[in-house]
Amino acid sequence: DVKVTQSSRYLVKRTGEKVFLECVQDMDHENMFWYRQDPGLGLRLIYFSYDVKMKEKGDIPEGYSVSREKKERFSLILESASTNQTSMYLCASSLRAGEQYFGPGTRLTVT
């Protein structure tokens, strides 16, 4: 079974803090994705990566950056967290242009 894990299920940070969300997949997938999930808005793509050190902006990249130094790991970085970044963050991975496998999510609260 494909396994996608995320470093934290719940996270509380203060405004202005630098926040790292980590995602690891164990199936040698080429592609990895970060979404945020908000009620009434569904999943919105923040960034994705199709290879090590490669990244592409999604629909809402502002205020976020990403890092992919190893194939299995994809990090989402909030350089200076703000209250409007309070959300559920979902990581996913896929092999080529196939179905995406999701992690359990990180519920981030910025106070």
Added chain:
Amino acid sequence: AQTVTQSQPEMSVQEAETVTLSCTYDTSESNYYLFWYKQPPSRQMILVIRQEAYKQQNATENRFSVNFQKAAKSFSLKISDSQLGDTAMYFCAFMKHGEVDMRFGAGTRLTVKP
């Protein structure tokens, strides 16, 4: 940009009955993929069913089937013999052929009542 619309924020159905969730999308592409994902309460999102646009036959997975109307850009999900475990958020998603990123709808919260 492609958009995916799920017009039913919430639905409910009695156990053992059939329910249909709606999804429409907007694209100028002719070749693409459509997906339905399920997110049970406090659990990970999983794929329910997938449809390739070039296939005229509707996809089926056990109690789950789709009604794919390409000309109408409609992709509804039918759940037959609903079970309590079908209670979840359901998301419709679109992916262009040759690309790897998906676009999701806002979701439909389905509650199966005993």
